[in-house]
Amino acid sequence: KNEVEQSPQNLTAQEGEFITINCSYSVGISALHWLQQHPGGGIVSLFMLSSGKKKHGRLIATINIQEKHSSLHITASHPRDSAVYICAVLIFGNEKLTFGTGTRLTIIP
């Protein structure tokens, strides 16, 4: 079983819809990252969280340490948000990022 699970694997939505991508992990962590990867491979770091909630523009990331769960929300989605979103965690005592398998998001105009 993977230590980091993301859902859904694929998500297609209409422009303007509210998007939620989930990340669950089974181990104790010291930090969780949300990354965005566009076609062609470039990765952008969106958020680094250890507790609570962070917001940047139309993107919101939350984490619940007790429930070992994080969500990435996109408000007023736009076709340019189409990308793969990857959750990664830093496991306690193991200074190596462990990655989820990603969620492929497609926003249709």
Place this chain on the structure above:
Amino acid sequence: KAGVTQTPRYLIKTRGQQVTLSCSPISGHRSVSWYQQTPGQGLQFLFEYFSETQRNKGNFPGRFSGRQFSNSRSEMNVSTLELGDSALYLCASSRITGGGGTDTQYFGPGTRLTVL
């Protein structure tokens, strides 16, 4: 500020050869982490260098090695290439060490390696 650069962007090699990839971090960043991305395994941590020292290593065979220079530029080397080494190799830099997890990571565009 210039971003993370990786060279070359594309590389084709044959089995048994060796390859060296280069990564130049953002100015002032002392940590460089390397990752391998394949369709089957996804993203996996290779190793991290900080101040010219390897701080952490992922679960890869000894054929995968790296180093960091005094200007923080890093290279990774793969010897005796196998077909399964075909992947996108990404490096990322950050200000501080911690396996790439304790500080915002800035990723380079990647080097796509094809092994024939």
